Amino acid sequence: MYSREWNEKVDVSDADVTSLSGSWLCEIAEIGASNLAIASGIQKVIVFACRHLRLAGFESGDYAHVSDVAVVVKSQQTFRTRTSLPIYTLELFGHNIYVVNSVELVSGVDRNAHDFSFAPYLIQFAARTLHPSEDGTKKLSENMDGKDSDPGLRIQTQNVMRESMAAGSSTLDTLSREVLKQLCNLVDTEVCAIDGPVGLFHWVRDMITTATTNAVYGPANPFLRKDVADGLWAFEKDLGQIALGWFPKFIAPQGYQGRQVLVNALVDYFQNKSHEDGSPLVKARYNANKMYNVSLEDLARFESSLTIALLVNTAPATFWTLFLVLSNPTLVLDLRQQLEMFIRPSQDHSSDESSSENHPKIHVDMAQVLKECPILKSLVEEVLRIRSANASGRMVMRETLLNNQYLLRANSTVLIPSASVHTDASVWGATVNQFDPSRFIKDGGSQMLLQPAYAYRAFGGGAALCPGRFLATMEILSILTMILLRFDITPVDSKGRATQWREPKSRPHILTSILSPAKDVPVVIKEREKYRGMTWCFSLNNEQIH
Ligand code: HEM
Numbered sequence: 001m002y003s004r005e006w007n008e009k010v011d012v013s014d015a016d017v018t019s020l021s022g023s024w025l026c027e028i029a030e031i032g033a034s035n036l037a038i039a040s041g042i043q044k045v046i047v048f049a050c051r052h053l054r055l056a057g058f059e060s061g062d063y064a065h066v067s068d069v070a071v072v073v074k075s076q077q078t079f080r081t082r083t084s085l086p087i088y089t090l091e092l093f094g095h096n097i098y099v100v101n102s103v104e105l106v107s108g109v110d111r112n113a114h115d116f117s118f119a120p121y122l123i124q125f126a127a128r129t130l131h132p133s134e135d136g137t138k139k140l141s142e143n144m145d146g147k148d149s150d151p152g153l154r155i156q157t158q159n160v161m162r163e164s165m166a167a168g169s170s171t172l173d174t175l176s177r178e179v180l181k182q183l184c185n186l187v188d189t190e191v192c193a194i195d196g197p198v199g200l201f202h203w204v205r206d207m208i209t210t211a212t213t214n215a216v217y218g219p220a221n222p223f224l225r226k227d228v229a230d231g232l233w234a235f236e237k238d239l240g241q242i243a244l245g246w247f248p249k250f251i252a253p254q255g256y257q258g259r260q261v262l263v264n265a266l267v268d269y270f271q272n273k274s275h276e277d278g279s280p281l282v283k284a285r286y287n288a289n290k291m292y293n294v295s296l297e298d299l300a301r302f303e304s305s306l307t308i309a310l311l312v313n314t315a316p317a318t319f320w321t322l323f324l325v326l327s328n329p330t331l332v333l334d335l336r337q338q339l340e341m342f343i344r345p346s347q348d349h350s351s352d353e354s355s356s357e358n359h360p361k362i363h364v365d366m367a368q369v370l371k372e373c374p375i376l377k378s379l380v381e382e383v384l385r386i387r388s389a390n391a392s393g394r395m396v397m398r399e400t401l402l403n404n405q406y407l408l409r410a411n412s413t414v415l416i417p418s419a420s421v422h423t424d425a426s427v428w429g430a431t432v433n434q435f436d437p438s439r440f441i442k443d444g445g446s447q448m449l450l451q452p453a454y455a456y457r458a459f460g461g462g463a464a465l466c467p468g469r470f471l472a473t474m475e476i477l478s479i480l481t482m483i484l485l486r487f488d489i490t491p492v493d494s495k496g497r498a499t500q501w502r503e504p505k506s507r508p509h510i511l512t513s514i515l516s517p518a519k520d521v522p523v524v525i526k527e528r529e530k531y532r533g534m535t536w537c538f539s540l541n542n543e544q545i546h
Pocket of ligand 1: 464
């Protein structure tokens with residue numbers, strides 16, 4: 001075995017700023033140009049006049065955490081192409097950030113959750129964005145290495161999340177059915193009533209917010225209040241600035257205020273014991289917090305992280321899925337043909353007598369669609385492959401030799417940018433840069449090379465792999481199916497006239513994995529002529545939803 005101190009530095013100052021649009025691609029260049037300086041210790045830097053960091057929401061004079069600044073490497077696909085290094089070091093004022101590109105090294109990080117830990121990230125995220133009490137942060141930080149017999153609040157909550165959201169679990173089934181039911185109701189009551197242009201992203205985002213939170217929080221869902229739902233999205237928008245921890249009240253007033261509205265509403269929710277009528281997920285999380293005597297205020301703050309996790313990636317992921325499908329007429333035609341094979345006359349005549357209109361009822365079994373229509377799941381996986389902009393962050397807990405080759409220093413940061421792994425032609429084949437909806441169908445005929453699971457990073461990996469991936473995928477697929485079967489959606493210009501689909505740029509965001517569009521896409525939504533006047537029922541796992 002050979003080992004060596006590995007500290008290869010890459011000159012980042014020549015990254016091609018001009019050819020990189022909109023997102024986070026180019027900021028490395030600016031960091032390389034030393035527009036930052038140390039403000040306090042090695043962990044914090046002060047941002048001077050840095051054009052690209054300003055684009056990302058930082059202002060000149062802001063304090064930024066090194067790991068925040070490092071997130072600028074999130075979408076550094078062009079940079080990887082230039083360097084084609086399996087791993088490289090960005091040295092920021094004495095703090096090493098190891099950016100991992102090669103799939104073999106990614107697997108090495110994933111397999112060693114002990115030395116490359118997600119826990120410090122999670123705690124830092126909670127402390128700086130949710131702002132719990134000192135006692136709350138202390139409770140979260142217990143059992144850092146996971147070796148104590150008592151798991152502690154953080155690990156207990158993670159266990160509860162994994163159990164509640166596990167594939168095939170009764171709790172996930174219950175939640176999925178409830179989400180589908182809520183989506184069906186919203187489509188019937190609100191989407192069918194839409195008259196005139198709407199913004200595709202905001203429309204999808206609102207629908208997902210209402211359906212998901214109704215399913216999770218039950219009849220007393222706090223997000224039915226407009227100020228609470230708006231507060232959540234204002235908080236999400238300003239998360240990056242709030243995470244700086246530098247007078248968030250003044251540098252991010254809307255997000256700061258939004259968080260307060262959100263936390264207050266959740267305090268009321270738990271104080272009124274409304275969670276007792278909520279989903280198994282919310283009850284299990286509540287019990288985990290109670291087990292560790294978490295105060296009501298901290299409980300509400302921790303809970304607001306669930307609402308962030310539930311919505312902030314699923315909403316843009318659904319938007320991009322719809323956008324990429326609807327803007328491709330051949331794909332729409334093909335998918336509709338496949339989906340229509342699952343339409344059956346409904347056996348349920350229960351509402352016929354009471355219904356004044358007596359509409360014909362048709363039924364779609366979503367469980368059957370998901371099982372027998374592999375293109376749909378493959379399509380969503382492909383959307384996430386090409387849109388994913390996360391950089392899984394891990395802290396190096398002790399000096400560690402990665403894959404018996406690279407010596408990584410203790411207290412350094414490891415970042416795995418998904419964009420990098422997702423654009424590696426040696427993994428994905430010659431079509432790596434194409435959007436290929438059938439890429440993930442087994443024997444789907446695409447030229448995909450056999451890729452190891454480590455190469456797919458849309459939901460992260462290793463011990464921190466996203467527990468919400470099954471729910472999110474089901475939600476995106478259900479919305480896509482309902483929309484394709486029931487509606488024609490066409491883009492319009494600002495005067496409401498038909499126009500071409502134009503792909504919007506993404507809005508940079510320091511924490512979300514799937515970026516939202518910077519500008520919305522105005523569309524008109526019309527019920528398809530073919531099915532006008534029909535009543536639709538969707539079911540999941542043999543249970544009729546509607
Ligand atoms: C398309 C939708 C989603 C995407 C793209 C996504 C992506 C991710 C990513 C990239 C991570 C970090 C993993 C890592 O660092 O290796 C993560 C973690 C996480 N996600 Fe998701 N996510 C989505 C939906 C959801 C949903 C619906 C939930 C709801 C419960 C959720 C809950 C979480 C949680 C709790 C974690 C932290 C895991 C831990 O503590 O170990 N996510 N997600």
